[in-house]
Amino acid sequence: MKDVLFTLAEKKLLCDGVWEFTLASQEALPPIRCGQFLHLKLDGAFLLRRPFCIYKYDTHSVSLVVAVVGGGTRRLAELSAGTRLSAVLPIGNGFTLEKKHRKILLLGGGVGCAPLATVPVTYPDREYVSYLGFSRASNVMFEKEFGAFGKTVVGTDDGSYGRGGYITDILAADIDALCPDIILTCGPTPMLKAVARLSHQKKIPAYMSGESHMGCGVGACLVCTCAVKQPDGTIANKRACVDGPVFNLEDILL
């Protein structure tokens, strides 16, 4: 982890209220893995940093996908290219694949697709199938990006684009034919709950990247904890920032 000074290099509107930001650094970035996030410092009245998943990375830059939901993200959306920003990165355990995981199913909901896009970059030698869910046609993003990794299915809740219905229902209909070794997912809580049921029924391990309100983002303040089942059956409060944000869906109490 390092506090890096970035310049906002590029800002792009992906769909209504969702921006892609590219942050560039003069110095080389510390090594980044898929599913890790950064903690971005805003100016002035925003005392707490804001956590965002890393959507793309290379040695000197990272991209984020930011949905405007409140004061901090609104402030971010107002920034113009050239603005200096500092961010601590990389944070968190990220997604880990074992050798036996050959066929990977990426399941994303809305902005939650963003952290999954780094998996094929960290693990290029696997087979990927992606299921991406959005509320409606005007919110569909990332189709081209995930298409580059392998077969990609897009669904919309209202059926206005791609296949209709919740993406977890669409996946449930296809999963026996797909037979993935592991599911990696990120998205809204109801979606994660549906994936947890599917993973349990089909006995396919599933890992999710979660969101929890954060303070320090470095593992020191214990405000970000979530309840996680331990091997001995007890429940422990684990730090989402450094013990997570990726947890086994079977263990996490959603």
Next chain:
Amino acid sequence: MNEQTEYTVDTAVRICGVDFKNPIITASGTFGFGKEYAEFYDINALGGICTKGLTKERREGNASPRIAETPMGMLNSVGLQNPGVEGFILEDVPFLSSLDTVVIGNVAGRTEEDYCYAVEKVSALDCIRMIELNISCPNVKAGGMAFGVLPESVEKITKAVKKYCHKPLMVKLSPNVANIADNARAAENGGADCLSLINTVGGMAVDWRRRRPVLANVCGGLSGPAVKPIALKMVYEAHKAVKIPIVGMGGIMSAEDVMEFLVAGATAVEVGSANIFDPHTGINLVNELTNLMKRCKIKSVYEVTGSLVV
């Protein structure tokens, strides 16, 4: 020749016989057990570090969300999640023992017996140079605050743990009280060697659209710049009330803030939430304070402590 770099200042302070390189101590609960911040800078440059509140048994703390951002501050309701004294000794003492800065053990409890047990165990450790008695945590129903509100109970718990404390005893006062001077005197009468204040101020955040509290625990403790004026007043009043040294805290973000606490009567300060906002805060404050003292031709911290003119 640059006059500023030539002027030498002494940032060291001694509190109850313990030598600190400088008056910047990181506050309990915001700095873990030091390890996390050691990744960002050499934490040995700090005056001292204060551990997370330690209790006799391991505690899981409160449900999440445990944090809310508020105007120029933050609320937390962690609720003393900690590995317990035994877990602390196994997991954290080896690292703390390798440090060359003052380590203060922050101790809390549910009952008087729990407090005495934890104080005895923690204060016996070589790496612990001082005990900070947390009788002011607003986030735990049983214990903590119950001991810190009435002056009688402050004196009683201080007296009780003092017998078991192998190191200087610093009593951490709550701001959620009727009269801080009475509580400061009560701790002094109970045998406290020094005082620290303030702990967080009781507070609440409401999400009116959902008709729900923001914190799962409903209420929490307010910290950060929003509480600084409250903290300064309390340090000032406590300083007038007692003879023992005072460690001041509450909303410190800059070296200027540190100076304000020193002037109001503090010998050293603790810095809490600012570590959460920026991981380099500790080292930045040490450097800024040294530079500020040079610029203002202040030779020693002692020139500043309690120098308020009213």
